[in-house]
Amino acid sequence: MHSRFRMPFGAYQLLxxxxxxxxxxxxxxxxxxxSLTGTVxxxxxxxxxxxxxxxxxTDTNFSQVTxxxxxxxxxxxxxxxxxxxxxxxxxxxxxxxxxxxxxxxNMAATQNISLQVSAGKTEVVMVxxxxxxVNTTSAELATTVGEAAISELPLNGRDPSxxxxxxxxxxxxxxxxxxxxxxxxxxxxxxxxxxxGGRQGSTFYMLDGVxxxxxxxxxxxxxxxxxxxxxxxxxxxxxxxx
Numbered sequence: 001m002h003s004r005f006r007m008p009f010g011a012y013q014l015l016x017x018x019x020x021x022x023x024x025x026x027x028x029x030x031x032x033x034x035s036l037t038g039t040v041x042x043x044x045x046x047x048x049x050x051x052x053x054x055x056x057x058t059d060t061n062f063s064q065v066t067x068x069x070x071x072x073x074x075x076x077x078x079x080x081x082x083x084x085x086x087x088x089x090x091x092x093x094x095x096x097x098x099x100x101x102x103x104x105x106n107m108a109a110t111q112n113i114s115l116q117v118s119a120g121k122t123e124v125v126m127v128x129x130x131x132x133x134v135n136t137t138s139a140e141l142a143t144t145v146g147e148a149a150i151s152e153l154p155l156n157g158r159d160p161s162x163x164x165x166x167x168x169x170x171x172x173x174x175x176x177x178x179x180x181x182x183x184x185x186x187x188x189x190x191x192x193x194x195x196x197g198g199r200q201g202s203t204f205y206m207l208d209g210v211x212x213x214x215x216x217x218x219x220x221x222x223x224x225x226x227x228x229x230x231x232x233x234x235x236x237x238x239x240x241x242x
Contacts, residue, residue: 032209036076038112040068040088047072048115051090055101058083081105081231087177088113089199095124105233141237143167147230160232161191161223166236169196173203174219192219195236 004124034080036055040048051068055076062082068074068090088096089236093115113146116125145163164170173192193203201218205211212221 024120033080034109035077036086036103036111036151038074040074040090041238042093042112042115043117048090048093051088051093051115052111053113053236054087055084056077056087058085058099063118073103074167079103081107086111086113088115090115091092091200092118094118094169098122104146105231106142106235107144115127116230121147121173121209140235144231144233150229152230155226158225158227159191159223160229161220163192164193164232164234166193167236170191170194170234173198173200185220190214190219190222191228193234 013170036078038151040053042048047068047070049068049070049072051074052065052073053068053074053076054063056063057080059082060080062080064076064079066074066076076162084101084103086096086098086101088098094117096113096115101109101111107127142164146168149163149166150160152165165172169191173194188190192200195203202219203220205213205220207224208223212223213219216222
């Protein structure tokens with residue numbers, strides 16, 4: 001996941017997507033990073049083209065820069081999850097700085113920006129309250145299980161996979177009756193979740209954007225332990241066109 005754990009091999013990014021067989025094909029293109037889009041306007045609501053937009057991770061100093069297009073729209077892709085500030089600069093306008101942006105796994109967030117006309121001197125309009133990001137890009141229904149839950153909730157064997165069941169409508173597929181688990185070759189921590197009545201095999205797990213499945217019985221391969229996981233997302237409906 002996007003991680004603040006100090007692991008020698010780096011922390012994992014973990015994405016779990018729950019898919020219904022027959023409704024759409026499995027999704028192999030899902031990623032673990034976030035994206036941020038929005039419209040830059042002036043006080044009257046007119047689009048501001050060519051504005052410079054920069055996002056900076058306040059923990060790692062990672063940054064990404066783009067410009068608004070002819071209708072004032074900007075888009076930043078493949079942003080590692082974490083805490084960010086947003087800086088906007090356009091000719092004739094006061095500089096804008098937004099603090100408190102929190103981007104989570106596979107999040108498609110929207111942050112619109114309204115600039116004020118500059119009075120001729122260097123001015124910065126700073127918004128320090130946490131931004132309430134909205135998702136106007138995707139209609140997915142999802143639950144993000146974050147660092148606090150992974151580190152603080154009791155886990156059997158320090159295996160975060162049981163926390164998938166925190167998502168509304170999910171249940172342990174291995175307790176339905178009739179489902180199977182490998183004998184002799186199964187993983188000790190092998191688990192499986194279903195969403196809204198789905199059967200074993202109706203769930204697809206991804207780790208760092210790559211399949212993390214035990215394909216023999218269509219359950220999850222082992223999760224990274226709680227020290228190596230920061231967060232993951234459970235998508236239960238309205239999956240993207242990918």
